[in-house]
Amino acid sequence: MEHFFTCPYCWQQISMILDPSEELSEYIEDCEVCCRPIEISFRFEDGELVSFEARRMEGI
Template identity: 60%
Template sequence: MLEHFFQCPYCWEDISMLLDTSVTRQTYVEDCEICCNPIEISVSFSDNELTGFEVNNLEQ
């Protein structure tokens, strides 16, 4: 597991998330721990290193 920090696309607060490095590509929705809005998270890993991380506002 890897702890990664990023800004929420709704409230702009810094939040952290544990990412599973054993899954090379994943996209899922998780609520912000501060404002509770849904965030779409896309993550990719190569050799257990984070190679891509993107968060999107689902209410666009």
């Protein structure tokens, strides 16, 4: 599933492919525009995306 969100550093809209088979996931991914690390967390319930958050890394 493709999901669009705004980078918390450069404010550019970027997209990410999310796997609905992973009900809960948290990881770090670099922004494809500014290359800064973003903390990504999302949750699926019954194949539907119910929460998504993209946060700045503290201290960066």
